[in-house]
Amino acid sequence: AQKVTQAQTEISVVEKEDVTLDCVYETRDTTYYLFWYKQPPSGELVFLIRRNSFDEQNEISGRYSWNFQKSTSSFNFTITASQVVDSAVYFCALSEGEAVNNAGNMLTFGGGTRLMVKP
């Protein structure tokens, strides 16, 4: 069965600090997809990124970057020069690709990391 662990339940940083949110996953599939979502205080879920298991290239998008390492089953998310607007709960999620046609693209979420960025 698939599992996603976000060991950091809460992180507090001061604005402009860099912060890394950890995500460790478990799956028996060789094809899978990893996601990060942001949930701001308003409550909606905002899609940030999807990474395919066959593409280990790291990705950078502005102040956001993602480090995917299959060897350690990790998909960590770094925010550079954090801002108060980054305060939110961040979820890492996994979808097993080989089961997708039978399982409706089920997403398994980690418990989330609450990030608080103080001015």
Added chain:
Amino acid sequence: NAGVTQTPKFQVLKTGQSMTLQCAQDMNHEYMSWYRQDPGMGLRLIHYSVGAGITDQGEVPNGYNVSRSTTEDFPLRLLSAAPSQTSVYFCASSPHDVIGGSNYGYTFGSGTRLTVV
């Protein structure tokens, strides 16, 4: 605007009452699903559907019922509400084809905050 629409946004129920949470999408997505969000547990899958007329159970299906008579709608029914069903509920949709650009993702509704007293 295209997307997933959930109604209502807030609801208070008494124990034993029944109600239906509505979810509609206008993107012609084949897949739809319901999740509940509880503190420290992330989102957990309740039920999902891979197309009209087809539904299946997720991780936490007890106490909930679903149907998918059209591609657009996927309502979630609480048969007899219990305090343990106090939660935030999210509906999501996605296309069948997951092979795509690196920005592929699910579309989530804005959520329904349900309190059962």
